[in-house]
Amino acid sequence: MSTSEAQIRPLGGCLGAELTGFDLSAPLTPERAELLRRAFYANPVLVVRGQELAPEQLVTIGKVFGRLEAHSILHYRHPEHAELSYITNVDKDGNVDSFGQNKRATDWHSDGSFKAHPDSVAFLYSIAAPSSGGATEFCNMYAAYESLPDGLRQRVDGLKAFHKRGEGWRCESPPPPLTEAQKASGEFEGAEHPVVITHPHSGRRALYINPSHCVQVVGMERAASDALLDELVAHATQERFRYAHPWKVGDILFWDQRCLLHRAGRGTPAGEKRVMLRGMMVDRLSEERIAA
Numbered sequence: 001m002s003t004s005e006a007q008i009r010p011l012g013g014c015l016g017a018e019l020t021g022f023d024l025s026a027p028l029t030p031e032r033a034e035l036l037r038r039a040f041y042a043n044p045v046l047v048v049r050g051q052e053l054a055p056e057q058l059v060t061i062g063k064v065f066g067r068l069e070a071h072s073i074l075h076y077r078h079p080e081h082a083e084l085s086y087i088t089n090v091d092k093d094g095n096v097d098s099f100g101q102n103k104r105a106t107d108w109h110s111d112g113s114f115k116a117h118p119d120s121v122a123f124l125y126s127i128a129a130p131s132s133g134g135a136t137e138f139c140n141m142y143a144a145y146e147s148l149p150d151g152l153r154q155r156v157d158g159l160k161a162f163h164k165r166g167e168g169w170r171c172e173s174p175p176p177p178l179t180e181a182q183k184a185s186g187e188f189e190g191a192e193h194p195v196v197i198t199h200p201h202s203g204r205r206a207l208y209i210n211p212s213h214c215v216q217v218v219g220m221e222r223a224a225s226d227a228l229l230d231e232l233v234a235h236a237t238q239e240r241f242r243y244a245h246p247w248k249v250g251d252i253l254f255w256d257q258r259c260l261l262h263r264a265g266r267g268t269p270a271g272e273k274r275v276m277l278r279g280m281m282v283d284r285l286s287e288e289r290i291a292a
């Protein structure tokens, strides 16, 4: 860290860190933006607590990591800032939103892996948090790859897999249907990516598969592909690779889509609100080279 008071404090065993002494509502000078980027690329789940941030400020902060992309589910977009979207269990009339409450994004996934240029980085900013439950879980795909048995690592190096939105080999809670305009846009036709990617910033290798959107290993029979992907995801999602973040109002958490899986928190007590704003970014390095 530089001359500021910013410090990193680990939160979990192999994942999760808190950046303290850093006020995100203060102007993001080039030096401060660089400090935030560096802290993040060394800690792919990075939390800053106690922040009071307006939507405009969240957009500015997101741009530190790349170009903001609007979410494919139109219903949850912020009315004035389409590049931000809500994760909420409350509908616009104040009633419990049953889809947002317990059905959304509960499978392990990486956002946008079905796109030619998948999302790189995302943040969640907590506006209302339950008294218990509702933690968001992450797992570390660097550590998962690095700890694969030698034989399995050699089998997956060089493979590619096809990804398509909500058609993953173990997708149990698919996202809502696309609109006709989205279907016609050609943006949701799916994409191939290496099963093991090299992260464009860290240079480290990570497993890049997820049960929600990863359909099949290219050139492999479906049954064999399912068996291999099952083996990989069972290894990757072991408790020792995970961090679960229990939310407090004012937390902003940044995570890296290229070297982590995540899934939505469960167990929010009935009648309690859980509301967050999310930004999703694609960075130029990632567009240029997510390479095997």
Ligand SMILES: [Fe+2]
Binding pocket: 105, 109, 110, 111, 262
């Ligand atoms: Fe997600």
